[in-house]
Amino acid sequence: MTAQAGLHDPFGRRIEYLRLSVTDRCDLRCSYCLPKGFKDFEEPAHWLTFDEIERLVGAFARLGVGRVRLTGGEPLLRHNLPDLAARLNRLPGIHDISLSTNATQLEKHAQALKAAGVARINVSLDSLKAERLAEIAGRDCLDRVLAGLMAAKAAGFAPIKINMVALRGVNDDEIDDMVAFCLHHGFTLRLIETMPVGDTGRNANYLDLQPVRHRLAEQFGLVEGVMSGGGPARYLRSPDGKFHIGFITPISQHFCPSCNRVRLSVDGTLFLCLGQEARVEFRPLLRSGADAATLEEFIRNAIAIKPERHEFREEPGKILRFMSATGG
Numbered sequence: 513m514t515a516q517a518g519l520h521d522p523f524g525r526r527i528e529y530l531r532l533s534v535t536d537r538c539d540l541r542c543s544y545c546l547p548k549g550f551k552d553f554e555e556p557a558h559w560l561t562f563d564e565i566e567r568l569v570g571a572f573a574r575l576g577v578g579r580v581r582l583t584g585g586e587p588l589l590r591h592n593l594p595d596l597a598a599r600l601n602r603l604p605g606i607h608d609i610s611l612s613t614n615a616t617q618l619e620k621h622a623q624a625l626k627a628a629g630v631a632r633i634n635v636s637l638d639s640l641k642a643e644r645l646a647e648i649a650g651r652d653c654l655d656r657v658l659a660g661l662m663a664a665k666a667a668g669f670a671p672i673k674i675n676m677v678a679l680r681g682v683n684d685d686e687i688d689d690m691v692a693f694c695l696h697h698g699f700t701l702r703l704i705e706t707m708p709v710g711d712t713g714r715n716a717n718y719l720d721l722q723p724v725r726h727r728l729a730e731q732f733g734l735v736e737g738v739m740s741g742g743g744p745a746r747y748l749r750s751p752d753g754k755f756h757i758g759f760i761t762p763i764s765q766h767f768c769p770s771c772n773r774v775r776l777s778v779d780g781t782l783f784l785c786l787g788q789e790a791r792v793e794f795r796p797l798l799r800s801g802a803d804a805a806t807l808e809e810f811i812r813n814a815i816a817i818k819p820e821r822h823e824f825r826e827e828p829g830k831i832l833r834f835m836s837a838t839g840g
């Protein structure tokens with residue numbers, strides 16, 4: 513396979529997007545993601561260094577993976593994240609760097625991230641009510657998240673997407689308020705169904721988003737839309753194209769046939785599917801001084817074992833790791 517031909521998995525899907533978890537640590541404990549009191553984090557000695565990440569992402573880029581999302585845990589807890597973003601942005605073949613964050617630290621980093629070449633930002637925000645958000649996220653944080661969002665807007669990020677995990681009986685009464693908030697600020701809203709990843713994900717209050725989608729389309733006169741970024745969200749938009757709302761529905765309508773991504777955790781494990789155990793360890797290879805050709809060969813071999821689809825419905829008890837390990 514040549515670099516031009518790109519990486520294709522056994523099911524004919526082109527893999528061109530890498531989600532890079534730069535830490536598994538987080539300052540929040542969202543009820544559906546990380547358990548309260550969780551401390552079983554990866555040893556710092558096992559974290560890939562920026563040099564190691566750069567070597568590995570460089571190999572992916574030579575194989576046609578041009579888009580990287582920085583995620584975690586909370587990626588802004590990793591020291592000097594803008595420096596890493598700038599280094600990755602300079603790699604030949606990388607043309608899109610984005611960030612998923614809870615925004616608690618975004619106010620102080622927004623300008624530096626923009627200067628480093630981060631093109632797009634997704635912010636998790638499940639409620640606009642301070643007490644409710646503290647309940648969901650395990651910590652009082654609304655003011656800091658809003659300050660982070662406004663700093664990102666001021667720094668010129670566009671689009672800014674708000675990720676809201678829809679939880680039955682917890683925040684589903686706030687979906688319309690969130691639409692109004694996003695309309696007002698020019699943000700794109702994405703509603704997410706909970707996935708049974710870890711006990712936390714399994715025990716979350718799952719809400720089927722299909723009825724929500726139909727109701728919002730009717731109520732706000734929305735039509736089918738598309739958004740650049742190539743993610744799993746299915747979009748509706750206002751007729752003037754100024755507002756988009758995406759639905760990430762892994763359970764009620766899965767999107768595996770168009771999956772274009774793999775996930776690298778902070779310890780150098782490449783996960784081939786969010787909902788399966790298939791994985792390949794890259795840290796030993798990087799630390800044994802593997803050359804560029806060997807790294808590329810291992811990546812091709814890893815893509816060859818990418819599973820066809822998750823089995824969240826059939827086997828909801830399968831994935832024990834928490835979402836913070838693989839970055840969502």
Ligand SMILES: C[S@@+](CC[C@H](N)C(=O)[O-])C[C@H]1O[C@@H](n2cnc3c(N)ncnc32)[C@H](O)[C@@H]1O
Pocket residue numbers: 538544545583584585586587612613614634635636675677704705706707708709712713714716835836839840
């Ligand atoms: C794991 S977080 C990492 C990045 C950052 N800390 C954040 O919250 O945006 C990435 C995404 O995964 C989502 N997520 C976490 N656990 C989930 C679950 N069980 N089901 C669905 N989405 C989940 C979060 O809402 C977030 O949008």
Ligand code: SF4
Pocket residue numbers: 538539540541542545546584585586613614636835836
């Ligand atoms: S969803 Fe993001 S912010 Fe919430 S606990 Fe998980 S990693 Fe942290």
